[in-house]
Amino acid sequence: xxxxxxxxxxxxxxxxxxxxxxxxxxxxxxxxxxxxxxxxxxxxxxxxxxxxxxxxxxxxxxxxxxxxxxxxxxxxxxxxxxxxxxxxxxxxxxxxxxxxxxxxxxxxxxxxxxxxxxxxxxxxxxxxxxxxxxxxxxxxxxxxxxxxxxxxxxxxxxxxxxxxxxxxxxxxxxxxxxxxxxxxxxxxxxxxxxxxxxxxxxxxxxxxxxxxxxxxxxxxxxx
Numbered sequence: 001x002x003x004x005x006x007x008x009x010x011x012x013x014x015x016x017x018x019x020x021x022x023x024x025x026x027x028x029x030x031x032x033x034x035x036x037x038x039x040x041x042x043x044x045x046x047x048x049x050x051x052x053x054x055x056x057x058x059x060x061x062x063x064x065x066x067x068x069x070x071x072x073x074x075x076x077x078x079x080x081x082x083x084x085x086x087x088x089x090x091x092x093x094x095x096x097x098x099x100x101x102x103x104x105x106x107x108x109x110x111x112x113x114x115x116x117x118x119x120x121x122x123x124x125x126x127x128x129x130x131x132x133x134x135x136x137x138x139x140x141x142x143x144x145x146x147x148x149x150x151x152x153x154x155x156x157x158x159x160x161x162x163x164x165x166x167x168x169x170x171x172x173x174x175x176x177x178x179x180x181x182x183x184x185x186x187x188x189x190x191x192x193x194x195x196x197x198x199x200x201x202x203x204x205x206x207x208x209x210x211x212x213x214x215x216x217x218x219x220x221x222x223x
Contacts, residue, residue: 001030001152002215004070005055006207008143008150011074018072019191019198021183026050027064027162030152032057032141035119045162056152058141059121065158065168067183071194075147079194083149087128087140090151093189094138095130097182103173105132122156122166130155133172155186 007018028050031037034057041047046062054061061068071090073079079086091107098105108129118124121139130138140153156168157179169175191198203211 001052001054002211003203003207004072004150004152005214006203006211007070007072008055008145008148009210010204010207011072011148011150012146015074015076016072017074017077017194018070019187019194020070021187022068023066024063024068027062027160028052029060029062030054031060032121033143035060037119049162054141054143054152056141056143056150058139058152059124060119061121061139061154062160062163062166063154064160064162065156067155067157067179067186069153069155069186069190071149071151071190073149073151073194077194080147080149083142083144084128086142086149086151087126089193090140090153090190091128091130091138093193094155094186097185097189098132098169100185101175101177103132103169103175105130105137107131108136120163121154122163132169135167135172137167137169137172 007020010016011018029046030052033053033055037051037060041051073086079089095105108125108131109127122136126139129136138153138155140151142149142151156166158168158170159166
């Protein structure tokens with residue numbers, strides 16, 4: 001999460017758009033920037049898990065058997081002037097990838113959902129949620145800073161024993177696509193929605209250094 005904040009800073013300072021997919025080394029809860037997790041997590045099934053804070057808002061996400069993505073969009077990007085449309089562009093790109101694999105996912109739209117203020121993201125409802133068989137499998141949240149946007153999202157792949165009420169893509173379908181292949185296809189599809197030309201790159205030394213400082217003392221510091 002600290003890396004994502006560093007990439008938002010690069011979007012501001014270098015006018016670059018960055019897309020990143022990643023996983024987690026252990027089950028972890030990320031809380032939205034404006035959440036207060038202490039009371040909500042106490043005594044819950046998540047109490048013993050590591051907890052971090054995201055720069056983006058929204059509800060808490062359990063990062064376990066899922067793919068996390070981030071998009072950092074500079075102020076100059078067309079979608080920076082239409083923040084809500086960024087959700088739809090990214091989510092529709094992922095829906096298209098799943099459709100090519102025979103998976104019939106769709107945007108929630110006006111379909112009724114759960115409460116909008118639940119502590120957990122996947123118990124909340126938004127028109128841009130991606131549903132599969134009536135279950136939310138993808139949700140996203142944003143943070144805006146001086147015209148640039150950082151958008152985080154989570155695609156649930158398999159149900160977690162810590163949250164058995166939220167089945168994932170592989171639980172709800174018979175698809176056998178390898179996770180690495182899925183990740184590559186999603187990255188390519190989303191990248192094409194965001195830019196005419198996409199390149200694979202590593203973090204700059206400045207971004208690595210900045211992410212380290214943020215992780216220790218910045219806004220993505222763990223609780």
